Amino acid sequence: MVLKYNPGKIESKWQKIWEKGKVFQAKDKSKRPKFYVLIEFPYPSGEGLHVGHVRSYTALDAVARKKRMEGFNVLFPIGWDAFGLPAENYAIKTGIHPSVTVKKNIATFKRQLKSLGLSFDWQREINTTDPKYYKWTQWIFLKLFENGLTYKKRMPINWCPSCKTGLANEEVVNGKCERCGTQGEQKEKEQWMLKITKYADRLIKDLDNVNYLEKIKTQQINWIGKSFGAEVDFKIENSEKKITVFTTRVDTIFGVTAVVLAPENPLALEIITKENEAKVKEYIKQSKLKSEFERIELEKEKTGVFTGSYCINPLNGGKVPIWIGDYVVATYGGGAVMMVPAHDSRDYKFAKRYNLPMREVIAPQIDTDKKTDLHGCEMAYEEYGVLINSGEFNGLKSEEAIEKITKWLELNSLGKKTIQYKLRDWVFSRQHYWGEPIPIVHCEKCAHLRQGYGGQGMWPVPEKDLPVKLPFVKNYQPTGTGESPLSAISKWVNVKCPKCKGSAKRETDTMPNWAGSSWYFMRYIDPKNNKELTDSAKLKYWMPVDWYNGGMEHTTLHLLYSRFWYKFLYDIKVAPQSEPYAKRTSHGMVLAEDSRKMSKSWGNVVNPDNIVKEYGADTLRLYEMFMGPFDQAIAWNTQGIKGCRRFLERFWDLILGCNSKKSSKEVESALNRLIKKIGSYLEAAKFNTSVAAFMEFLNFISSHQNEVGKDTIEKLLILFSPFAPHISEELWKQAGFKGFCCEQEWPKYDSELIKRERVLLIIQINGSVRDKIEVDSDITQKEAEKLALNSEKIKKWIEGKEVKKIIFILGKLINLVAIDKR
């Protein structure tokens, strides 16, 4: 009597046995080559594990399992990114300390992850909210501080009136707070900043040396936004001052009919003439009232005001009016632009609105065939062309003119070649309780003596005093004044100055939750080290991460931040190389059955617990691999789950029903083809076609059941175990094989066996299939031609025609090119 497939029974059994046998632990001292597989560690939310987690974790689990079987010493760790607003908001509502909530949520996640048979090395579990962990997050901050990569800046920040906290640009989506969806505002506050812009160029350049999906690279490059151009100085009339503008089109400089300043530009207030003062001040006031979001929403509506002052065009000495317009971005290119309405569509709109003059200075390069006449054209000509109305530069092509005019400016000290980035420095402070305290002390006395960082009395907390632990509090309410709730805890805030030992105060801002995740992959390597961040020999052995998978939504945030930190750690000789991740892939979202995002409010959430209970973990794993291409978003389908369960049942019955000692040649050949396919599919993240290949193979052997020997079953189970580890392990045991299936050597294919002896030769006439005949796979062209020409079907097609050419592809097809006889 053959046993029935019962995942509920076998899955938890094997999970326990594997754990006891420590089969998934990475070895620190090993002569084997290493392979580091990384998934983005989850935020342990109260909602529990999402089927989206299951998709990406299972995929990388399959990779990790295969690599292990290939003889690699595999590190596949897991941990918790546990700082963050939901736990704090929950604490505000209920008074339950965030650490309690986090602990509870982690327990749930852990149970859920373990029920899936993921081969994590649980010995290395980390938690960003553990003081033993965030000690080193703070340590990195101190290093950044010491190396001049931090600064404090009073700046307009994005403020969420609901969360009562500052937001990074990246956390504002369409003007709204990413977390709660409330409309954001602008607020001025002293913020800790990290100089990520200093690394902008390297963050682009080093992408050449890593294997990321191409779309990830382009997205990062666009985000950093490098543009080559020139800075040009426009002297202000009757003043010692000048306005420096940035332009990528210095070739259009003879077409400048105004210079426009951002309202935030401090020069703006200095240059107003008396008669314009009231008007201009009112305009600046109004535009400050508008939040950055509103400005964008008002879209291409360009407004501005004339200051009454003029500056001088350095090229032709012409008098240029200075305007203020809020379409000029304050934080880019110095917050000033030269306005060339004839050749920039934004300037064109601005000039039209205020009736400013336009001067054409670029003519389209005239093709001899078609003449382009731009006169009367209702838009700006933004392409490159040939210079006109540009004095001595007339007749030059734009490319040459850019070079020559820039040189001229440099010779006359009126400007220079330069590079601008869109990337802005990272706003690193949050006014929250549930984050890593920034380890800085402010001493008024030292500030008075102009000591401490920047003479402002700021001192780093000495390394021996780390971690600066979060104090236990009763009240988590944000102060709403912009101060962190920590500022209310005087016992914690008041400390001795590390320098003068006088009374001083702690920094009360905390770090954003991107901090802990910016280096966590390093801590997995040496999670219990309390002397250093990670032992350097271990780092050298394990880094870089060989395969990192995560969501596309982290491309411009976490992925960029962590690359920045790693580069910095490389510069201070902590990290062994300058890039942390050798390969990066991304997974598509798992949508609900109705193709919408899964959400409590829609009531369309699929809970993995229920699926495991009803169908088993292997079915869930297999289904999530099979549902579609890994990098694409895909809708859940309950019927699809059932199909995968059906497949596993057939698999189970078939394997247990095979009794032959040795496989037939045909089966052996099919198996070797399967080995080849699965190997290459896994490397290429083609999980869906891997599963299809198993299904095809099963269909094949179910019609050759008497020819399936133990040798085939052995290799099949090994191949299948990365995808469905429990059923493979159980069948391995039932079939009487020794050891763990998941510890066997990954099979190699024999290319001799892959070759087929007989193949179906396709016969085409002019590219259309007209006949198929079975032939020896090594048939020669001559023999194939003979067979083709003798085929009755083919004869009909070439009757009255002349065969002009024959194309023969060995073992595949023969194509006869036949044309009518004259």
Next chain:
RNA sequence: GCCCAGGUGGUGGAAUGGUAUACACAGAGGACUUAAAAUCCUCCGAGCUUAGCUCAUGCGGGUUCGACUCCCGCCCUGGGCACCA
């Protein structure tokens, strides 16, 4: 507006220059059953004058003996960026 990824049966999708629609889901018919479920077998792009033929991979061209695949030009969908000078 710019950048990226896509568009193939009723559905999810396969095929990276060589048999278009693998593999699955759904559906139809049959077997088993008192019946249902489960399971197994068969069919399943469209059309036609159905031993076969024609047409079909968003649309229009092109390259090629041969194009879902490569090139040019459109249309549509999804994602990212967005007054970045």
